[in-house]
Amino acid sequence: MPTLVSVFDLPSNTASAVRKLKDRGFDDLKTYSPAPFIELELAEDPKPSKVRRFTLIGGLSGVTLGFLMQIWMSLEWPIKIAGKNFASIPPFWIVGFELTILLGGFFTFFGLLIVGGLYPKRLDKHYDLRFSAEEFGVVVTCDERDVAEVEALLRAESAKEVTLADS
Amino acid sequence: MAPPATAVADSLASPERPRDSRANIDIMAPTHGVQWPYFLALGAAVLGVLQALTVLLYQTYVGLGVAGYQQPVFWGVYIVTFVFWIGIGHAGTLISAILFLFRAKWRNAVNRGAEALTVFAVITAALFPILHLGRIWKLYFLIPYPNQRALWVNFKSPLLWDVFAISTYASISIVFFYIGLIPDIAIARDRATGVKKAIYTVLALGWQGTGPQWKAHSRSILHLSGLATPLVLSVHSVVSWDFAMSIVPGWHATIFAPYFVAGAVFGGFAMVINILIPVRRIFRLERYLTEYHFENMSRFILFTSTICGYAYAAEYFIAWYSGVEYEQTTFWLRAFGPYWISTWCMITFNVIFPQLLWIKKLRTNLPFLFVLCLFINLGMWFERYVIIIGSLSRDYISGSWGIYVISPVELSVLAGSFCWFSMWFLLFLKVFPVIAITEVKELEIHARDHGGAH
Structure with missing residues (x-):
C-alpha cells in the first residue's frame, strides 16, 4: 500500500x-x-492514557504489601515495643506510604514501557x-x-x- | 493509479542534510569534545574520592573511634552530612514535580540539572548511614530479610522508616530522571556515531516521538509528579523524625517536619544555583538559563529562608514558653555555649544574608547569588551540626556533658563526599544534556505557533 x-x-x-x-x-x-x-x-x-491503570495498580499493591509485610513480620516474632500492640497500625503508615509510592512509581515506569512500546528496537x-x-x-x-x-x-x-x- | 507528480518530485529530490535545531546544537555541545579544564576538575574529584576511600578503609579496619565519636556524642559529622545531602536533594524533585503540577513553565530550563543534582545528592547521602554503621558489612541487617531466627526489623523505629524513605526517594528520583531523559537520549542517539550511538540506542529504548509514545510519556511524568510530591515532603519529614521521635532536648519538637522540609528546599535551591551558574557560563548556555530563572529561584530562597527564620525563632520561643529547664538550657547553650559559632553562622548565613534578596538587582546579580548560595550551603550544614551536636553534647545530666571535636578522618570523608558528588555531576555533563531539550523546544515551538500566547 x-x-x-x-x-x-x-x-x-x-x-x-x-x-x-x-x-x-x-x-x-x-x-x-x-x-x-x-x-x-x-x-x-x-x-485517556492506560498508564494511569499501571500507576493505580502499583500504588494499591504497594500499600497492601507494605501493611501485610509489617503486620506479618511483627506477629512472627512478637516483641512488645514502647507498650504498643505487636501489629500497631499508626507507625506502619510510614513504610506503607513509602511502598505505595515506590511500587506506584515502578509500575508507572513499566506502564510507560508497555503502553509506549519502548524497548531497544530498529527505528521506523x-x-x-x-x-x-x-x-x-x-x-x-x-x-x-x-x-x-x-x-x-x-x-x-x-x-x-x-x-x-x-x- | 500513478502517484501525483508533486509527491514524486519530492521523493526524487535529494535534499541537503537538514539543519539541526539550535536547541539541539547548543544544549548537546557540552557532551562533545574534550577540554582539559574538565578533565582537571574530574581528576581532582576522583582523587578526592580516592583519598576518602583510603581513609574509610582505615576507619573500617581500626574502628569508629577514629571518627571523633566520644561520650556522649555518638551521632557526629556523618549524620550531619547525611541530613545535609538529603536536604540538597529536595530542590530537584520540587522543581521537577511540584512546579510541574503548578504548570510553572520556567522550570523547563532548570529541571534537568536539578534532577541530576537530586539523584547524585541522594546517592551521596545514602552512603553516610552506612559509613556511620562502622561495621559496614552488617548493612543487610537494615533490610527485612528472612533469617534463621525469624527475627525481623523494628517497624516502629524511625531509623527503619528512614531506610524505606531514603531508598524509595533514591529509586523514584532515578526513575523520574531517566523517564525525562529518554526523548533527549534519542536526540543524542540520532546525532552520535560509533560506541556512543550504540549506548544511546539501548538507553533511548526505541524512542521516536510518536503520538502514543509522547502520550504515555506525558502521563507517566504527570503520575510520577503526583507520587513524588508527597514523597518529597515525606522524606525530610521522616529524616526529621529520626530526631523528633526521641526525647532529647532540642530534638523533641513537632515543628521539626515542616522546619526540615523548608530547610531542605532552601539548601537545595542554593546548591542548584551554585551548580547552574558555572555550568551556564562555561558551556555558554545563557540563552536557555536566563536571569529570569535565577531570579525565580532566588525568590524561592528568600521565601524558604523566611520560613527557616520563623522556625529558628519558634524553637527558641517554645523552649522559653514550655517552662522546661532542659529545653531552655539547650537553647541557651546553642546561642552562648561551646558551639555558639555554629549557631550564629547558621542564623547569619541562612536568615540574615538571604534578606538581601528583597532587592531585585541582587536577585539577578549572578556573582552575588553564587557567593550568597555558598554561604547558604555552609549555613545549612551548620544548622544540622547545631541540631545534632548541640543537643547530644548537652543532655539531661550535666555530669554526662561532653565536647565533640571533628576528627581529621571525618573531615576527609566530608571533603570526599563533595568530590563524590562532583564526580558524578561532571560525568553526567559529558554524557547527557544538562537542560531538557524537548521541554525547551516545547516552549519555543509553542511560542512560534501561537505567537507566545498560552
Missing part, C-alpha cells in the same frame, strides 16, 4: 491535518513530534532525523486511489513536504 510521508513546521497544522485525515477515514497514520503538544495528542487519540523506516530536531511528521498509509486526495489534504494544511515513500 502507498505510504505518504509529510513534514510540517507547526504543531497546530500537524494536528489539523491529523484531524482531517481521521475525519476522512484515513486512520492508518502515525505522527512524529520533537516535543509533546496537547493539540496533536487530542487530534490523534483523545482517549520513515523516521527522520528532522523529527528529533524541530519538524513534525505525519505518515499515512492509504489505498492507491486515495493518494491524490491525501496529498492534497496534507498540502492544504501547510505540509512543507509530501513524499510518496512506498507504492
